Amino acid sequence: MSTAAVSLSSGELKARCPRSLLDLGSDPMPTAGVDGLIPVLLTWSGSRIQSVRATSEATGLVLPRLVEPHAHLDKAFSWTEHPNLQGTYEQALAANFREHETRTAAKVEQRGERCLQLAWQHGLRAVRSHIDSLGPGANFSWEVLADLSNNWRERIELQLVALVPIEHWSTAEGEHLAAAVAKVDGLIGGVLAPPCRGRATRRALRRLLELADRHGCPVDLHIDEAASQPAEGVRQLLHVLESMTVSVPVTCSHASSLSLLSAGALQRLAARMARQNLRVVALPLTNGWLLGHRDNETPLRRPLAPIRQLQRAGIAVAVGGDNVQDPWYPGGQLDPLALMAMSLPLAQLAPWDDDGLKPFGTDATGLMGLDWDGRLRAGAPADLIHLPGGSWPELLSMASRRRVLAGGHWVQDWA
Ligand SMILES: [Zn+2]
Incomplete structure (x- = not known):
């Protein structure tokens, strides 16, 4: 594979993610704010997430596809x-x-x-x-x-x-x-x-x-x-x-x-x-x-x-x-x-409660019998939705603005 091809399919993103859609592996899960969101740094290579780490601050929101x-x-x-x-x-x-x-x-x-x-x-x-x-x-x-x-x-x-x-x-x-x-x-x-x-x-x-x-x-x-x-x-x-x-x-x-x-x-x-x-x-x-x-x-x-x-x-x-x-x-x-x-x-x-989000997240993926439960973790598919606003009110009132990463490639830019 050429260097250009590798760099095309690698990337990183700092954003806030709902606690229930995160799996930090052996790292301790930081306490989320009252909005249930945790700032993370995500990296991916090829079609897979390489690492997910808690970070100090981030803007924007990230969800799995x-x-x-x-x-x-x-x-x-x-x-x-x-x-x-x-x-x-x-x-x-x-x-x-x-x-x-x-x-x-x-x-x-x-x-x-x-x-x-x-x-x-x-x-x-x-x-x-x-x-x-x-x-x-x-x-x-x-x-x-x-x-x-x-x-x-x-x-x-x-x-x-x-x-x-x-x-x-x-x-x-x-x-x-x-x-x-x-x-x-x-x-x-x-x-x-x-x-x-x-x-x-x-x-x-x-x-x-x-x-x-x-x-x-x-x-x-x-x-x-x-x-x-x-x-x-x-x-x-x-x-x-x-x-x-x-x-x-x-x-x-x-x-x-x-x-x-x-x-x-x-x-x-x-x-x-x-x-x-x-x-x-x-x-x-x-x-x-x-x-x-x-x-x-x-x-x-x-x-x-x-x-x-x-x-x-x-x-x-x-x-x-x-x-x-x-x-x-x-x-x-x-x-x-x-x-x-x-x-x-x-x-x-309430999306800031785990039970409020499960019907759109892990309970929906489990019910459909999908291989990936949708939680962002190292080794999971590099499949993300990235939203510009960093809060639930912004997500719920500007639902149309997003970009989409699928298989490690941005397939939909801000729209
Ligand atoms: Zn029907």
Whole structure:
């Protein structure tokens, strides 16, 4: 390798880093300020961090490249053609079905590529996308996004979840789909929203879990995205899990209606969820927009996964952005900093507390099963987001300004 090549991929940075995203190895961890930030000097060589040391002073903020645990690339940017002006769950579903009729391979490829470009510029290193995997366009959507996943592998890890009604996994086509999912290390998904059909729902869930286990595919369900019948889906899932052994990780995305339970009922349910090692992805933006929607009324209660209560029970909770300008939510741009800035107030999470940051950091990476937990340490990937402001208010109010280091190279300058 030439000297020029070595110098191109080496560098250093002095900035403040959240305590929970740092691993100083055998060096003692200095006491962080009340904002939970510690000034560090980072050096890297090639694609790896060489050293991370506490230093006396630093300006600017440094984070690892972040992750998006729940997105829908196949329907991204479809709001303009298929708006949901009433803003309800039912109308979103109806518009989604109409959009599905017009879906083409070219459209899905264009949407996926545009999403990944945004994710790359904004400093994401992994994205989990659910894909509508039944009905018109299902086959080519899966193939197109599997190809994209392959093309982007060096820059962004794209995880694919097959999203179908849970009963589909009990059919012969469901068997074929599971084999196709396993081939690309994908995940088994499904929708479990009230009203649940008692025994029939549990039978379908058992079949889904057996299939996932047999193929070694993790499970990620859309569950209890509702403003009524609190936790109906999670209760059915627990009923099944408590009578069988499942070795693959199971994630509950949304879990919104759990917040409508009484404090005691929630505590008991969360303890059962923790015993089954369930993980949760909270989706504050889409659910804040969609659930409990009534004409001419501001909702008095907002169904949103009760993040802190679940954490207290020992459950890993990640926060995701969900939709990107589609009938379910007109905003969204695969920007982890904008997601933080918008969800921290909705969920009342404090980024200076370790538990407030985990849903965007180590709990999100753990839930996605990534090799690197996202903590900055010697030997970790040289993958950073560098922000000019050195404080949380600056990050939260100027979320768009950043530069991004990936594999030891600045790939996005201040923007
Ligand atoms: Zn979703």
